[in-house]
Amino acid sequence: MIRIILAFLRFLPPEFSHFLTLLSLKSGMFKNVSRIRNNQVLHQVIWNIEFENPLGLAAGFDKNAEVINETLDLGFGFVEVGTVTPKPQYGNAKPRVFRLNQDKAIINHLGFNNLGMQSMKKKLIKRSQNPYLPFGILGINIGKNYDTKKDFEDYIECINNLGPYADYLVINISSPNTPKLRELQHRENLEELINIVKKNNDLNKISKPILIKIAPDLNDQQKRDIALTSLAQGIDGIIISNTSISRPKTLFSKHKDEIGGLSGKPIFLPSTNLLKEMFIYTGGRIPLIGVGGITTGKDAYEKIKSGASLIQIYTGLVFEGPKAINKINSELIYLLQADGYGNISEAVGADVQ
């Protein structure tokens, strides 16, 4: 049944098919997917948070926190909602999402379309009153409005409003579709931003882990600067990576030259290479989340051996459907055990040292 629905959705414009996917999730259609529970090979404690398994839903799928429980029920160890901005915004003009079927990739220039932080806050308050929540961790990915005059304050507003409901927060400084956002990855800007965030969080007693999410299109100096700044300022984690503005020569789908961020299979290698470099530059002292082009347990295992403690998926889910989630986790258990690991944490960075 799920396979038929997926085949049908693939014929529709991507944004409309995403809308229908969210509707089907809300309807409870995917409720009885069996999930891996209490597996000691996959279990980890990171930032004092228990992760039942390392596979998370990447930001951008559930921009408005509409299907947190439903996506956790699919078998994810954690889900990340957003990117959310202080004010609601429509984003760029449509069409703005393109499926590159032959390349197993997507290009999007959505531009942080979302209903804004107050709308998300309402949903999170309601959710916090539900005593029957599924087990799983919630990350909130925050950004700035495209027309803001006060970049840093946008992040602070989101943290102060949404922080209490998150298990961890992600400062998104890497989406390619918001003007000047990626400039926040430059050393002086990043130092200032993190400084302001840390001061705010001390003042307001917000003790949630703060992660940053970076682009795969950085030069060596930028990579080193981000690693050193993260270590110096006590950043809790780095998500590697967002979508890419580069276009590998191997792409052959008709939408390959659309403007925006490329995700899926073609970015697996560059984002995994960046993961390795950041693991080296940070000396393995900051937990990294590997994301970009994962579709199988083997991909996930490669990310882990390249330095990721946790992993996320988005585009792979669009092409493979929800069955991919438990498949990736099962394959991961098999691959870890075949290599003699008793727990996933032992394999983190094994290919890098």
Ligand SMILES: Cc1cc2nc3c(=O)[nH]c(=O)nc-3n(C[C@H](O)[C@H](O)[C@H](O)COP(=O)(O)O)c2cc1C
């Ligand atoms: C349609 C679409 C929308 C996205 N929106 C966001 C977003 O709002 N915030 C963000 O941090 N990343 C966003 N991403 C990037 C993903 O979270 C992820 O970093 C990237 O797609 C690489 O992973 P993947 O190859 O598994 O898709 C988006 C990706 C896609 C395909």
